[in-house]
Amino acid sequence: MCSTFAQNLKGYTIENDNVVFTFHRSDYDILSHDSHGNRISFDDLTVENVVVSGEFNNWSKYDWKMTKIDENTYQLQKPLSKFEGEFTWQFKFVVNNEYWAEPTHSASNTVDAKGVNGEDLHVYNLKMFPNAYPDNNGNVRFRLRGYDDAKKVIVSGSFNKWNEHLFKMYKIENGWELKVKMRPGDYEYRFIVDGNWMEDPSNPDKVRNEFDEYNSHINVGKYETFLLKGFQDANVVILSGTFNNWNESEFQMTKTDNGYWKYRLPLPAGKHHYKFIIDGNWILDPDNSVKEYDGVGNVNSVCMIR
Structure with a gap:
């Protein structure tokens, strides 16, 4: 509900x-x-x-x-x-x-x-705010500690066109809370406590706004599953990319029963370059036609989270 x-x-x-x-x-x-x-x-x-x-x-x-x-x-x-x-x-x-x-x-x-x-x-x-709507099973939880005497607390941001009324938070023990279902993306937001705007004191990620104050910032991502078909004789397959600083051992993929290698991880919204390492040999994703140069002469597969 x-x-x-x-x-x-x-x-x-x-x-x-x-x-x-x-x-x-x-x-x-x-x-x-x-x-x-x-x-x-x-x-x-x-x-x-x-x-x-x-x-x-x-x-x-x-x-x-x-x-x-x-x-x-x-x-x-x-x-x-x-x-x-x-x-x-x-x-x-x-x-x-x-x-x-x-x-x-x-x-x-x-x-x-x-x-x-x-x-x-x-x-x-x-x-209608297609990027976000309140949902008890939402993937983003806004929480403001304290302000127990406040009558109304609103969360307002770029995801709801800075609406000052609709995203009303609910009173919880020692604070206020609202869960929101949000699409992946970069968003800015603030709380409105009884009409007074403020940044999120528990979020150090913030950007200066046009009023010479600060908006809190969040990047909403999602889980992405990487699949590599074939190569069933390989001993080790690694997923490496900009999301793990091109680490050559951290994300070891798992062989599945249906002929794939698989790895699932949460990624922030935006563009990510990646490759597979098969027993030490780097390859592009053969099932992904989207490729891009990285500026230093390498071609990488591209994953977009949005």
Whole structure:
């Protein structure tokens, strides 16, 4: 189960690799008719179906039909791949294919809009950050020690376009924490403690920013498996590269039962040069067509972590 972005965020959550739209009848008092803008109370309507309608589906009132969970709740899941790019998507819920449920400002993720008669309306704002989203099984853990008396702590960075509200941290013993699922890459970040920005005091890796202060820096990598096919008569096969300063003995590969030599290791995001050493003989990766000169006349295989 993924953490929600904020306690008063309504209309959707991001769970693992899905956007989960949730309609709760109790979140709405009034409805607006699609064509003439008349407003009615929810108590005057029997709900037959609910549809998610927004910029992501050209405001269709029919396509994204939700599933009834109970008498007052409807849900629809869509994979994150449906929302390409770093966009903000506006959406609303449509009841019976003609009445728009009007969210109130009690939700932090609403923005202003105008109805057909010029009346003030509100729509939900679905913020997509494809590089990162809060997840209890995330590969990056942000932790801030202390600040037990703080009311709200946010982690904000280049991975979420420096958003000041959505990535809310949770209170733990002697501090605050948030797990985030992040793609490999270089990122800068800061904490916001009750409105006050600060660098991560436990992270010595930092860079100066445009305000003559410091942003904390992290490089998020991932595990990469190197495979070499064949050479089953070899005695020793070594993986060597820029990631271990071209050490000729450290990463000894293991022979598998299906005709490969294998080595798995965590690598930071970025470009890595490597070769295999077979019983003392250096070779390029025969199954990797990406090669590059290293500046001193050598040609190496290239592995990109991104």
